[in-house]
Amino acid sequence: MRIGITADPEIAVPPLFYGGIERIIDMIVVELLNLGHEVTLFANSKSSVNSQLIPYQSSGNSLKDVLNNSLLINNNRQKFDVVHSFGRLAYLLPIMPTKTPKLMSYQREPTIKQIKRGHLLSRKNSLHFTGCSNYITNQIKPYASAETVYNGVNFNKYTFSAVVATDAPLVFLGRIEPIKGVHLAVEMAIKTGKKLIIAGNIPEFYEPYFNEKIKPFLSDQIQYVGAVNDIQKSEILSKAAALLMPILWDEPFGIVMVEAMACGTPVLGLNRGAVPEVVVSGITGFFCNTVDELTERVTEINSINRLSVLEMAKSRFSAQVITQQYLQQYQQF
The missing domain is CATH 3.40.50.2000 (Glycogen Phosphorylase B;)
Incomplete structure (x- = not known):
């Protein structure tokens, strides 16, 4: 499969010190490559991965930064069989109406308002969610399709x-x-x-x-x-x-x-x-x-x-x- 994975822009993948989500992303990228899949990672420019890396141009949180990063993902979406997001749901906004399959994985408390909006804006059956625990997934399920996939380590x-x-x-x-x-x-x-x-x-x-x-x-x-x-x-x-x-x-x-x-x-x-x-x-x-x-x-x-x-x-x-x-x-x- 051709898989695009998105991270938040602040911390490199893998991180040197703090960065639990970035460790999860690195683990999954490595294993997908081992299985022969084609992986592209959207992440901080200081990331060091064996997959193709498309670096964000900015690691900020301003509206302009979010827009630029989301457009970067959108401009490359046709390369992928699925886009798997570990970053902000907002980064998927431009591709929500498209037929590109999108998996949004929550590693933090979900914002129900955003989940409702994403579900509303996305083409039917093109956006699914996962939570890193039943505690997270059960908050999503009343509003969208969601399953639990736990975190792990190498x-x-x-x-x-x-x-x-x-x-x-x-x-x-x-x-x-x-x-x-x-x-x-x-x-x-x-x-x-x-x-x-x-x-x-x-x-x-x-x-x-x-x-x-x-x-x-x-x-x-x-x-x-x-x-x-x-x-x-x-x-x-x-x-x-x-x-x-x-x-x-x-x-x-x-x-x-x-x-x-x-x-x-x-x-x-x-x-x-x-x-x-x-x-x-x-x-x-x-x-x-x-x-x-x-x-x-x-x-x-x-x-x-x-x-x-x-x-x-x-x-x-x-x-x-x-x-x-x-x-x-x-x-x-």
């Missing part, structure tokens, strides 16, 4: 550890901000006496949060190591007793959970958003309704078989599995 990029040290740390990995529950991870470490490694970038707006809620507790037991690249991430996760996800928002998917599982590391998460879909309680970790319940589960992580964590994750979230599910979506048009 398991070859992660180091699996069948066993870890008896004093292996808990890990928090993500942006340092209140809704991610970093302060709750600190609370869990203090209550259980476990070591905690915190890794992730601190947005400027949340520096006061870090300085007030996290920094005072840093010690030999609780360490902040800053933002990490893929190699550092794999090393940290492969040596961890568990990944903590004490989130205070409805996480659309949470790719870091699968990254942990790729290392055999179980996940302890609060029952929000897609967490109960990603974590198979008792097999790949535990999800709970309260932080107190989650803290109690820390004592049970040794009951989790790390090889079972890896095998379950591979069966659900590997690059091969996810790409085949997207190919099934393409073939429905």
